[in-house]
Amino acid sequence: MATNVHTDDTSMTSLVRGIIDDAQELIKQQFALFKAEVREDSRKTQEATTILGTGALLSLAGFLLAQVTRG
Secondary structure: OOOOOOOOHHHHHHHHHHHHHHHHHHHHHHHHHHHHHHHHHHHHHHHHHHHHHHHHHHHHHHHHHHHHHHO
């Protein structure tokens, strides 16, 4: 029993092209998401650094006041 398999080169080409286009679009979306995550992490790091710096300055001020009142 022989089966006649007919493949249309045009439809195969367009199918492969569609897969490639979809893969490219997915990669672009992944890079956009990565950039957004990096920006968000950078913003959070900046906020944490500001809070930590403020705490360090207040601690230094407290230490200096403690030294002044001791002597």
